[in-house]
Amino acid sequence: MKKSAKWVLGHKVSLHPTSGNYDLVFCETPPGAQGPPPHIHSNYEESFLIVEGQMEFMVDGTIITRSAGESIDVPAGTLHTFNNKTDKACSWINIHSPKGFAQFFETFGVPENEEHAIKKSVQPEVIQKVLQTAANFDMLIPAPAKE
Numbered sequence: 645m646k647k648s649a650k651w652v653l654g655h656k657v658s659l660h661p662t663s664g665n666y667d668l669v670f671c672e673t674p675p676g677a678q679g680p681p682p683h684i685h686s687n688y689e690e691s692f693l694i695v696e697g698q699m700e701f702m703v704d705g706t707i708i709t710r711s712a713g714e715s716i717d718v719p720a721g722t723l724h725t726f727n728n729k730t731d732k733a734c735s736w737i738n739i740h741s742p743k744g745f746a747q748f749f750e751t752f753g754v755p756e757n758e759e760h761a762i763k764k765s766v767q768p769e770v771i772q773k774v775l776q777t778a779a780n781f782d783m784l785i786p787a788p789a790k791e
Contacts, residue, residue: 650753651765653680653774657749666741669749673699673734674762679726681775684784688740690718692726697734701726723786748781 649658656672682702692699693715701708701716703724710716718724728734740746752774754761764770778785 649756650749651756651761652749652753653770654678654762654766656756656762657753659746659749662743665743666739667743667746669738669740669746670695671736671738673697673728673736675728675731675733677728680783681785682723682725683778684723684786685718685720685740685745685782686784687720687742687782688745689720690724690741691739692716692718693737695735695737697728697732698730699726699734699736700729745781748783751777751781 649656651657654674654677658670660668660670662668692701692710694710694712696712698709698711701710701718701724703716703718704722708716752765752770754764758764775785
């Protein structure tokens with residue numbers, strides 16, 4: 645059973661209830677979509693399994709590309725982000741362990757059937773609220789490096 649999909653920061657997210665101590669999410673990322681700002685989870689381990697397409701990850705400053713059938717694990721305490729730099733949609737499964745990060749998706753998600761949902765999910769005021777409240781979701785977003 646899954647809950648209805650929501651658009652979260654430009655990604656379509658479908659939460660799947662689990663009986664274990666982890667959150668399971670199916671995601672669809674449009675071509676060219678950016679991911680969240682580089683961030684660190686102190687308590688969450690995170691895994692990504694690419695179902696279709698290709699996703700680029702930045703993990704502790706290293707760029708890693710994963711394609712359909714490939715996965716990547718991000719240990720707690722690791723700076724990371726991701727994006728779809730291709731011209732094709734990407735679908736992927738995301739797991740956070742322990743359970744609890746799904747609250748981020750619930751908080752910032754715009755129901756998929758709402759008019760202009762994808763656009764609403766990336767409005768500047770939404771991005772600002774994410775930046776202001778990230779710590780509430782175990783997301784440390786370091787200040788960008790000065791050039």
